Amino acid sequence: MTATTPTPPPATDAAPSAPAADAATLHTPVNAWFAAHARDLPWRRPEAGPWGVMVSEFMLQQTPVSRVLPVYEQWLKRWPRPADLAAEPPGEAVRAWGRLGYPRRALRLHAAATAITERHGGEVPDDHAALLALPGVGEYTAAAVASFAYGRRHAVLDTNVRRVLARVVTGVQYPPNATTAAERRLAQRLLPDDEATAARWAAATMELGALVCTARTPDCGRCPVAARCAWRLAGFPAHDGPPRRGQTYAGTDRQVRGMLLAVLREATGPVTQEQMDAVWDEPVQRARALDGLVADGLVEPVAQGVYRLPLE
DNA sequence: TAATCGTGGTC
DNA sequence: TGACCAAGATT
Numbered sequence: 001m002t003a004t005t006p007t008p009p010p011a012t013d014a015a016p017s018a019p020a021a022d023a024a025t026l027h028t029p030v031n032a033w034f035a036a037h038a039r040d041l042p043w044r045r046p047e048a049g050p051w052g053v054m055v056s057e058f059m060l061q062q063t064p065v066s067r068v069l070p071v072y073e074q075w076l077k078r079w080p081r082p083a084d085l086a087a088e089p090p091g092e093a094v095r096a097w098g099r100l101g102y103p104r105r106a107l108r109l110h111a112a113a114t115a116i117t118e119r120h121g122g123e124v125p126d127d128h129a130a131l132l133a134l135p136g137v138g139e140y141t142a143a144a145v146a147s148f149a150y151g152r153r154h155a156v157l158d159t160n161v162r163r164v165l166a167r168v169v170t171g172v173q174y175p176p177n178a179t180t181a182a183e184r185r186l187a188q189r190l191l192p193d194d195e196a197t198a199a200r201w202a203a204a205t206m207e208l209g210a211l212v213c214t215a216r217t218p219d220c221g222r223c224p225v226a227a228r229c230a231w232r233l234a235g236f237p238a239h240d241g242p243p244r245r246g247q248t249y250a251g252t253d254r255q256v257r258g259m260l261l262a263v264l265r266e267a268t269g270p271v272t273q274e275q276m277d278a279v280w281d282e283p284v285q286r287a288r289a290l291d292g293l294v295a296d297g298l299v300e301p302v303a304q305g306v307y308r309l310p311l312e
Numbered sequence: 313t314a315a316t317c318g319t320g321g322t323c
Numbered sequence: 324t325g326a327c328c329a330a331g332a333t334t
Binding site: 057068139141159 | 326327328329330332333
């Protein structure tokens with residue numbers, strides 16, 4: 001709703017009366033744009049392999065690329081295969097997660113590595129259903145790994161793709177709050193028939209959303225399908241539905257959990273209650289946050305008033 | 313379905 | 324300057 005008015009594309013790029021966007025007219029320009037403008041991200045290089053792709057997908061859940069890059073490099077160097085990670089205590093994954101946020105992802109990635117080692121011979125599965133069965137892998141991540149790592153044909157619906165489709169095809173500024181069946185049908189309908197083209201399309205639409213068709217200030221002048229964008233052709237109508245609920249953070253349990261876990265991460269061994277009490281002075285909320293961390297398996301009680309990152 | 317779950321950068 | 328946003332999953 002507060003997005004800046006998009007930059008109009010140069011007149012030469014806009015066909016006078018372009019037809020509405022459809023699958024046939026979108027694949028070629030979007031994939032060509034991707035070929036020319038894709039970022040050189042480490043998990044896109046051949047040497048990353050399926051495990052590198054999976055690690056990146058876990059880290060990128062709700063976390064910007066710029067913050068993932070250094071941690072990704074450390075992880076892949078330290079744990080080049082799933083079995084390497086599975087061989088260490090889950091607490092080491094939590095510690096190495098650093099400040100990426102949502103540390104349960106570290107725990108789930110460790111659990112996924114364990115499952116891959118035990119059930120899949122140490123190889124990241126290439127099958128969507130097998131991927132979906134892994135801890136921390138939902139519909140998006142399963143499709144992303146199958147598509148990016150193995151070239152499979154899947155609709156990959158992340159926040160970028162949802163926004164691109166909402167604008168280019170549906171003609172609205174933003175997609176709904178939660179992914180709808182209609183969005184899935186649309187993504188499925190737009191998926192190229194050819195497997196390799198579909199995999200490229202998945203990465204290309206994501207990249208287009210990340211670099212050009214951004215949430216706040218889309219740069220239509222650089223968009224390969226601006227001439228056929230339904231939202232643009234409609235005159236950039238503003239989002240009407242209810243505003244997305246804000247993610248307030250200051251003073252919440254999440255903030256307290258984060259501060260408590262930071263104490264554990266930065267310590268080399270077990271930590272005393274006293275050390276944790278020092279970072280938050282409201283005792284009820286502090287206790288609730290710590291209980292939550294223990295319940296989630298992110299913190300392990302060692303003895304009365306002593307805690308550590310989980311060894312199992 | 314809606315709430316919960318971190319952290320930091322941007323405008 | 325505070326609200327919004329960032330390759331979601333789980334319950």
